């Protein structure tokens with residue numbers, strides 16, 4: 001039979017032509033939907049659950065590419081009312097709805113149904129920033145400068161609104177399509193009402209948290225702690241590893257008090273490839289004494305950021321106007337006339353990621369879309385939504401979910417880099433510095449190119465904003481060499497500082513010490529294996545330490561103050577360190593002011609008060625769910641369990657990432673048979689079987705189902721095609737909750753083994769995006785797990801597969817012991833509920849459960865599979 005082209009499906013990069021025969025193989029197509037969005041692959045996992053790629057079902061124009069979004073799905077039943085988790089979610093939503101800046105993730109809307117809350121965010125397709133640094137080993141100065149300017153602009157903007165992030169770290173930074181920085185994860189955001197208002201709750205991540213948060217029980221100036229975190233991020237960008245990560249007595253950084261003793265006592269050290277200007281800025285930021293720490297305003301004026309001074313001069317009000325008018329979008333990635341900068345390590349991974357991003361750009365050109373007048377290049381896939389004066393968000397009710405994202409991912413990744421780096425330093429010696437210096441001019445030019453690229457895009461549709469237009473024009477000038485008044489002004493100030501010759505730093509001995517001779521590096525080189533350090537520091541995490549050693553804090557406070565000055569004066573220096581002060585004024589007495597903060601009480605941690613997003617389809621209009629919560633922030637919530645739970649999550653993350661696999665919104669979805677030629681979809685209304693024996697087959701088809709329709713670059717296939725979902729109530733009614741949970745658990749363990757077993761092909765379906773997600777997850781886990789957790793890593797799993805089955809089971813019992821009590825308790829609870837069939841080996845039970853003959857649990861099958869495989873080996 002002749003092949004008849006049936007329809008064209010856009011797979012992102014290629015236009016596939018289906019033939020009749022191909023169609024039959026793909027006839028069973030189902031889309032998992034959440035409100036107006038079709039869900040795609042899992043982008044990542046956080047404390048609250050999975051973040052899924054989504055795209056709008058209906059394009060506003062016939063040929064328009066659907067808008068892509070990232071949907072943070074939070075299971076409502078996993079967040080206790082009035083819990084800290086709930087507060088975090090409210091915080092995030094309430095903060096994001098006030099923030100409209102190109103370097104802050106945009107909140108599209110908040111949807112909910114009876115089971116999930118979906119925080120719909122702008123999709124940052126460039127991925128996680130720490131992975132980006134990891135791929136590149138470290139960022140080139142021009143790139144670091146550009147991204148740091150964006151970070152500072154975003155942070156300054158939120159400070160101007162009276163909000164502080166309080167958990168700035170690499171893990172909370174994403175990149176958009178054009179490698180612009182996107183600040184995300186506003187779960188710890190808080191409001192300062194006046195510029196002097198101090199905060200009391202310590203939060204953040206140890207490696208990024210300012211010393212005053214840790215070494216002192218006094219209230220702290222929250223914006224200054226954000227500044228510190230920015231400094232750590234800048235250091236990590238430039239050096240490729242975190243500062244003060246080399247304490248031989250505390251290699252894991254587990255002892256936070258010791259970590260901060262080390263931070264406050266140890267002078268900041270730099271690898272030789274960090275330039276003097278950059279060092280100067282870092283030395284001003286990473287000052288232990290917050291009063292001496294540079295302010296954001298002065299950071300913006302620092303000489304090192306001069307190439308981006310015009311970008312930084314855009315005021316928050318201007319951003320508000322520009323973003324509202326949708327006239328200014330993120331600048332595109334710098335246009336490199338030469339090849340993309342290649343990382344010296346793992347070019348393949350860099351290449352593939354780069355290709356992926358490039359392919360998205362190319363995809364756009366493949367589809368003959370009429371570009372909207374204010375379409376941004378940085379939003380190629382998205383469509384601009386009509387400007388809404390205020391986001392509509394829904395009141396939310398939520399619960400806690402598991403956290404499979406390790407807190408120390410960046411640390412480990414960066415540690416790996418620095419280890420490699422140090423080895424490199426040992427072999428290369430100090431020759432790199434000269435090469436670097438000689439290329440400064442080139443970088444400056446590259447930066448100029450980037451400016452010009454910015455202009456072109458930023459200029460689109462900015463006519464409503466005089467100041468932003470000015471920025472655009474001045475950008476143009478800067479490329480051609482003319483200096484804008486702003487630059488002149490700044491330069492004059494800088495020169496003043498230079499002429500004054502006053503530095504915050506005491507005169508430094510020009511000791512010309514290369515990193516090779518650096519103490520820290522020497523002893524670090526001896527450390528062959530470094531376990532990761534936790535990077536998250538949260539309320540209560542210090543409680544134990546404080547109570548354990550009450551005197552420590554006072555001592556440390558003194559240490560901090562003393563060390564603040566000592567760190568400046570005794571810093572290890574290289575010949576390049578002797579640059580004079582470049583700041584117009586010291587950060588000592590300068591006060592930041594908040595240009596225009598949010599109206600008082602406009603930000604709260606209470607339930608978002610805006611109208612619910614009207615939803616249709618499978619979502620329930622849940623106005624009735626909205627219970628007004630008159631609840632204000634409890635600054636001093638002492639969650640003594642939090643650290644333990646957080647720690648536990650790290651250990652349990654592997655299991656969690658697996659056990660959630662089956663429990664997604666797809667549970668509401670039934671397969672849709674798509675009949676070629678546009679016939680209406682047949683909806684299978686058969687309720688999924690709850691019988692354990694049916695589990696494996698459903699598990700195979702369901703686990704990757706969310707990803708099946710997502711091509712590698714995330715462009716949905718066959719979007720105009722039929723997509724049907726049943727309402728929750730229908731499915732909830734059709735199937736007992738207990739059974740569904742039971743099935744999901746089995747699927748989860750099935751996917752646990754199948755994803756990471758060498759012979760997974762026999763267990764998992766072939767969905768390519770699922771493999772991608774799986775590999776991401778595995779990579780994440782492998783990066784983020786300390787050695788103690790190595791036993792559950794996939795590689796270890798597969799290497800152990802040759803061991804006898806008994807030994808394997810014993811190992812799993814050990815793993816079980818490592819899991820957090822909560823997980824064990826939860827499992828124990830489940831087993832109480834007639835869960836004998838659920839993974840006996842994992843449960844650690846000695847006697848296999850009794851079950852009717854012929855009926856075998858998924859877990860049992862998996863274990864049998866292992867046994868068989870072991871026997872074969």
Ligand SMILES: Nc1ncnc2c1ncn2[C@@H]1O[C@H](COP(=O)(O)OP(=O)(O)OP(=O)(O)O)[C@@H](O)[C@H]1O
Pocket residue numbers: 043044045046047048049051070105121122123124125128171172174184185187403405
């Ligand atoms: N807007 C987005 N675009 C693309 N990916 C995203 C986006 N938001 C989140 N992700 C991915 O999902 C992961 C988890 O997201 P996020 O950190 O916001 O979740 P969370 O629940 O707040 O986690 P945590 O509080 O533990 O940091 C991120 O690391 C990232 O990989």
